[in-house]
Amino acid sequence: MxxxxxxxxxxxxxxxxxxxxxxxxxxxxxxxxxxxxxxxxxxxxxxxxxxxxxxxxxxxxxxxxxxxxxxxxxxxxxxxxxxxxxxxxxxxxxxxxxxxxxxxxxxALDYSLPGLGPKTGYTQCVCTPNDALAIREHFDRLVENPGPVVIGAAPAAGCTGAAYEFLFNFEYNLRKRGVRDRVELTWITPEPFLGHFGIGGMAGATSLLRKFMDSLHIHYIENAELVEVTPNEIILADGRRLPFVFSMIMPPFLGxxxxxxxxxxxxxxxxxxxxxxxxxxxxxxxxxxxxxxxxxxxxxxxxxxxxxxxxxxxxxxxxxxxxxxxxxxxxxxxxxxxxxxxIPGLCVMDAGHKEVIIVSNHLMKPREFAAILPNPLYDEGKRLFEKYFLWKTKHGYSNLP
Ligand SMILES: Cc1cc2nc3c(=O)[nH]c(=O)nc-3n(C[C@H](O)[C@H](O)[C@H](O)COP(=O)(O)OP(=O)(O)OC[C@H]3O[C@@H](n4cnc5c(N)ncnc54)[C@H](O)[C@@H]3O)c2cc1C
The missing domain is CATH 3.50.50.60 (FAD/NAD(P)-binding domain)
Incomplete structure (x- = not known):
């Protein structure tokens, strides 16, 4: 046996x-x-x-x-x-x-870059329950005392898509709390272009995301190589220094x-x-x-x-x-x-109470089919999927999709 x-x-x-x-x-x-x-x-x-x-x-x-x-x-x-x-x-x-x-x-989350990470540095992270909860206090303080915010991903970051989702939810919640006009919001990404997502990109993703960033007045820096974080500045390899009062940076992953x-x-x-x-x-x-x-x-x-x-x-x-x-x-x-x-690519991205569906016949190129589409269910797809997945998991229905 x-x-x-x-x-x-x-x-x-x-x-x-x-x-x-x-x-x-x-x-x-x-x-x-x-x-x-x-x-x-x-x-x-x-x-x-x-x-x-x-x-x-x-x-x-x-x-x-x-x-x-x-x-x-x-x-x-x-x-x-x-x-x-x-x-x-x-x-x-x-x-x-x-x-x-x-x-x-x-x-495992790799915080070896100087100044990166909630415990060892000055940036926050949304990848663990405790760190996601800790952001609540930082967000409340920002609403009381608005200032510049930098959100993004470090070189070799493990899950850039989740950082995008956090950015758009952050922006949405700043609007909801009435302080969006007093927060300069910058997105930094190691991707060569927005919407690469670590899968080589897909038709329409870059222009859609660039338009989205422009319409929400979010500055963005592609090919951003984060090298160091000080208590109030993000430092890039090209010498740019981005001041912040709050920052969430997706770190690289390790085994x-x-x-x-x-x-x-x-x-x-x-x-x-x-x-x-x-x-x-x-x-x-x-x-x-x-x-x-x-x-x-x-x-x-x-x-x-x-x-x-x-x-x-x-x-x-x-x-x-x-x-x-x-x-x-x-x-x-x-x-x-x-x-x-x-394996087919299938992901619902919450772009701040609006959703896009990312679907492809293969995760990586070459692909015969890949598309990024606005969700006809507007902002309910990801929430419904959460409920479905928790139901399936609770009952151990592992053979279901
Ligand atoms: C913020 C965020 C948002 C995301 N959003 C999406 C999304 O919208 N769609 C999507 O498809 N994916 C998303 N992902 C990615 C998705 O969460 C991962 O693909 C998924 O969790 C990977 O599953 P896993 O089982 O490999 O790892 P995990 O889910 O991390 O599970 C690993 C488990 O192993 C346990 N473990 C680790 N080491 C040990 C040890 N030494 N001994 C015993 N136990 C151990 C851990 O505690 C954990 O329970 C997101 C990720 C993050 C961080």
Whole structure:
């Protein structure tokens, strides 16, 4: 009987675990999820937390009941080291042996740039519950005492799309609070042009975003190479200094410590190199999904841009991992191949209570079809999707889209 250990219990980890269990049809196989968070968190809705449109409880679900009702064991612990030679994972709750391992640990935030980050520097971040909550106080102070604001992404930032969403929601909420005319708002991005998004761009995106920025009176700087942040200035490589009283900058992402502390598992950035089957390139009984995998950028830009490993491909990769591990456990070798870059692109972007839908047949070029379209549902698509995804997750319906 096989033991399958999954590290991480959010998008990629939860989907992988549920799909492995669903496809195995034999309760004697053990599936164990080790997660350092007790809750599933619908990360995309963090962009609304700073503006009090969501509480963390609204977008969280306890993992244990979801997993246990599907016969999956849950361990609330941090995995600290993977010993791939002996099929063993060290965690803060003891060691676990495995026959198959899934690494779905998401991103660590890289604040090594001087002055970057809420704890080590002077910029805020919307990527974690605590940091998103902390922005509330900064926003209130800005409304009382308006001044210049810089929002954007550092070179190699992990998720530029989320920074755009934060920008437009920020702008909308400044208007709502009646102080927009007293805030000089600047967007900085390492993208060579607006709307590159780390996926090479798509027809119509750049002109749409430039028009949008102009109509909202947001200054923007493309090819911005942030090099340092002081308590009140953003400094770019070309010498420009942008004063701010509030700044939110999306940092670069790295793989988690558990990968970086485990020789042979990840690359220099802590990402796991995988085949198109999501199987580790060296260890065939180790799989990875979601942000934890290495996806080399299929383009070159003057300033480095991170490849966005978003929720839809994380979920799709989790499904492929589930299918492939179930096959291997049942002695089948015809593994499913689903190259990350060919997964369809599907994202609803909240541009400040107006939405655009980004859709393509492949995430990365070459593509036969790619479009950025205003949402006919105006601003309800993303909110409805959140409700749907939380419902599907609560019931463990991992096979649904
Ligand atoms: C602000 C923001 C907005 C976003 N908006 C969108 C959007 O609109 N659409 C979209 O498609 N994508 C969006 N994304 C991206 C999306 O959130 C990610 O693609 C998705 O979360 C990736 O899933 P994952 O499972 O790989 O990683 P995560 O969701 O980060 O999950 C990793 C899990 O592993 C756990 N973990 C980490 N290390 C360990 C360890 N050592 N031991 C045990 N557990 C560990 C973590 O606590 C976490 O629960 C957004 C991201 C951010 C930050």
């Amino acid at each position: 096989a033991t399958i250990l999954v590290i991480g219990g959010n998008f990629a980890g939860l989907t992988s675990a549920l799909e492995i269990k669903r496809r195995l049809h034999d309760d004697r196989h053990r599936v164990i999820v080790v997660s350092n968070r007790e809750n599933f968190l619908f990360v995309p809705s963090l962009i609304w937390v700073p503006f009090r449109e969501r509480e963390i409880e609204d977008i969280s679900l306890p993992l244990r009941p979801i997993l246990e009702s599907h016969g999956i064991e849950f361990v609330h612990a941090t995995a600290t080291k993977i010993d791939a030679v002996n099929n063993r994972v060290e965690t803060t709750a003891g060691d676990f042996l495995y026959d198959y391992l899934v690494i779905a640990t998401g991103p 988690q410590d558990v990968i970086r502390n485990s020789p042979g598992i990840g690359n220099a950035k802590g990402y796991v190199p995988v085949h198109d089957t999501y199987q580790h390139k060296t260890y065939s009984n180790i799989f990875a999904a979601g942000i934890a995998i290495d996806v080399p950028a299929p383009f070159v830009t003057p300033i480095a841009i991170g490849v966005p490993k978003t929720g839809f491909p994380a979920d799709e990769a989790g499904k492929t991992v589930g299918e492939n591990i179930a096959k291997l456990v049942n002695d089948k070798i015809d593994l499913k191949s689903r190259p990350f870059v060919k």
